[in-house]
Amino acid sequence: MDQLPSALIFYGIAALVLVSAGGVAFSKNILHSAFALLGTLAGVAGLYLFLGADFVGVAQIIIYVGGILVLILFAVLLTNRIGDVRVTNLAVPAFGAAVPVLFSVIGLLWLVFRTPWPQTQAAAAPTTARLGDAFLREYLLPFELASVILLLALVGAVVIARRAARDEYLDKDPHHERLV
Amino acid sequence: MSLAHIGLHHYLVVSALLLGLGVLTVATRRNAVALLMGVELILNAANLNFVAFAHFVEGKVGGQAFAVFIILLAAAEAAVALAIVLAVFRGFRTIDTNATATLKE
């Protein structure tokens, strides 16, 4: 069957996603975690393409990999003295946290296999035009709200980070000489 | 669920495992940035579900639209959260969530 190669590719991508996610979760070095996140995000983008969601896949690459991940790397580098081992300490004993998570995941998997899901696979077709149409019709309000939220987040981030920058400035200038 | 025929199950399994790893990251990491990465994992798991359901159940683009919204929200959230992380770092000189837990007891 010609399904086999595509199935193999799927398993490959799924493995990439999960292994990288494992890296995010368990790596001792925060920088390694950040780079492992790259694998996960790219893998998920691949899965989107597999599902015929071309626009979402590309958006995932551009926004997550191009934007958020870079932001995270910046944050890591700005806030971390590399080599400081203490920051990678685990918050709670890993085992105590893992048990409920394990049970939850087992429950979810059980749920997945118990449910008779419908199996009407949609034909793969370019979705960008249809998505755009949906954004300007059914999802107009959420779409506009999203733009407002992005703006607010932008302003909020600038305000918060700027205050931090000003504090920094004051630290260097304890007698407030340059403020006047 | 056959191995060669990739169906909805496969995606849901990947998504569930991704969710579990994300929750684990959120639970165990003491570094605030790592915490954020865990949140991104969780969001990606949810997104994967949305797109998979759109593909296999809905047959339209509603699920994908939600996925795009979630990506947008994740971007906004990352920007604000990292600004907060920076602010916390200026104040505490660390982003260890144990050290910044001043509300404790």
Next chain:
Amino acid sequence: MPETLHGAAEFVTGIGPTHPGALLYLIPLLPLIGAAINGILGYFLQQRFGKKVISFLGVGVLLAAAVVAVVSFFQLLALPSGERTLVNKVLPMISIGSLQLDLTFMMDELSGTMSLIVTIIGMLIHVYSTGYMHDDESYWRYFSYLNLFVFSMMMLVLGDSFLLMFFGWEGVGLCSYLLIGFWYQDQAKATAGMKAFIVNRVGDFGFVVGLLFLFWSLGGVWFGAQYAPVHGLGSDASAREVRYVVARPAHASHGTAWRGDHGTPTTVAVRLGPTVSFRELKGQLTLKNAAGKRPIVDGGEVAVHSRAERGSAAVVKTEPLTLTYGGLANMLVWGIPVLFLACLGFFLGASGKSAQIPLYVWLPDAMAGPTPVSALIHAATMVTAGVYMVARLNFLFALSPGAMTVVAVVGAATAFFAATIGLFQYDIKKVLAYSTVSQLGYMFVGVGIGAYWVGIFHLLTHAAFKACLFLGSGSVIHGMHYVQHHPGHDDPGHGHDAHEPRDLRLEPDPSDPQDMRNMGGLAGLMPVTRWTYLIACIAIAGLPFASGFYSKDEILFKAFTTGNLVAPLAGKLVWTLCTLGAALTAFYMFRSYYLTFRYRAPSKAHEEHVHESPRSMTWVLVALATLAVVLSLLGLPKLWTGTDPLFERFLEPVFAAAALKGFAHASHGLEWGLMLLSVAIAAGGIGVAWLFYADEQKTAARLAALKERFAPLHRVVFNKYYVDELYAATVLRGTHGLARMLAWFDREIIDGLVNFCGWCGRVGAWLNGKIDEYFVDGAVNLVADIVIGSGQRLKRMQTGRINSYAYGVAVGVIAIALVAYFLPGVLK
């Protein structure tokens, strides 16, 4: 005419065909642009280029809006009577089931009149403000607010649905709050703004409750969802099915000069189902079948057509079918007709916005704002929004004589009650404020007794003469401003306790430019102000040949003959109260005129400092005074001309469909008698004012003797019947008491519960610790680890660590999802 259909119609409805009015959206949009520019960039513009730019922008957008309003109004006039409805659909907003809510502006005769009032008087007051506010630092902020107000008011007036009206309703409330507290550095003024805002919230609550009642009673059938997918559309969920009735507009069946296009009888489609659009609501409530029965109001069957829509395009037409209605009039809530409750809710909203009993208390305090604001918002436009709403919903109120009686009686009571308070006020703006409350009462009487056009006519004339009065008082205050800096010019001036409210003092404050006791003899110093003020006083007092006479007299006459209230006696009661109120009105208005402009010769300080206001202000006064006289032409009574008043004929199509019982026939002799009586009463009021206030030398002793005699009564009335104190003692103290009680509950009970939970956690942790220590030690290490983990966890639920919270949330959500799936009974 998109809604016009051709075909046989067995139904008649109150709505006529519509015409496109492509310019309508500009009327609110232009002031909004002005408000946005002035609000965002105003500060920089003013710093950079001076106040001229702000004035040009603020007045310019209003001028443009007024031009558009006038053009649209002429477009409206050019249409044949019965078809005068311009509709401008701007955006589709919400469509759920059969409910379709668009951003639609509608101009018919009623909203056209209101648009002219708001834009033209608004423009005049903007011009006046350029002079009045010229020395204020926050000039830009003022004009931004004022433009925003006009925007909101136009949304209220032109909006075709309850939602848009409510948007405007809240918007004008917000602007009113902003402008009353414009000088927010003054604690008292800021507080007055908050008072207005909060009292208005009570009314708005009524508005919403009324709307919910109405919507609920109309609803029940959400077409679309429960019907099978429309033929031809498959299972497309975005397609909606709309039911409608083809009906002939009422005017066509009346046999008036109504023609459809192409000379054939034209019909309109009346959409059924829950709606918030005025037009659709009116179409439904005025629907009559061939036998004259109203199926939706009285109950009955309606043969409906249905149409499937996707987006705005009709796709498939399906078979006609029949719907059975139970009838709105038969619907009861707690044993009370739902129509009555809905109308009562709307009237509560109207009485908040329009300052009627019991919610009138905010309006006198609202005089803290700049005087042009008092003229525009708190006299001419915003406070009339309630009257406009009742007139707009005439078809609804007409269905409930009980509600109409409430409106008329409350209006009459307010008209009389507020007039008595106005008698002894010394603050010139307070006199005008109470007079506004009183005149609004007359308007409510007009719309309450079913004479809608008179209510609106009084609204129109009142807008002109009261704006003129307020701006005249503003001109006087502007002239008297010097006393703030040079107190004690002719009065010994006692030291006053600053904490004592101004109104409770019987002695004048010499530094108060608004106190009429500090004025007197300004006639020669401010001639233009004086003459325009006098003309407006004549108009409001109801002397013939000035506009107030025609509107007020018609209201009194209609109240005397109305048959629309639950009992004929109610009309007579309303008439009595209103007639007494008219006498009081004439008295206190001329009292204010004499005290301000005559009474005594001007003092030296007055002659030195007081001078006529700048051209921009006097010009507006003259324009408004002219309007106050000229508007009479619209309402010359039938008794004089032989035909119905011009304005009545103009507004007739709006109100024609209301199910009224009508007015008793009155002989010409009775009509002449009532008219002469009201003239005599007005003249009597003026005469009494002259007797006591014409000249200090001659009348002061007379006045003092009278005051002495009725000292207790005077004190009660002077203190406004202690209503504010009453509210403070009941409502405010009640609220504070409730707050204290809740605080106690929070402190003692909730905190106790929280502490108890914490204590339980600690005990659990302690137990876990003990178990761990004594029983498990060395036995099963795995179990011990888990117990230690959960023990730690329980002990420190409040960790302050973000990880724990996020972890808890995530695992909790998963757990809930699993429980909901595997044990569906648990969560139900």
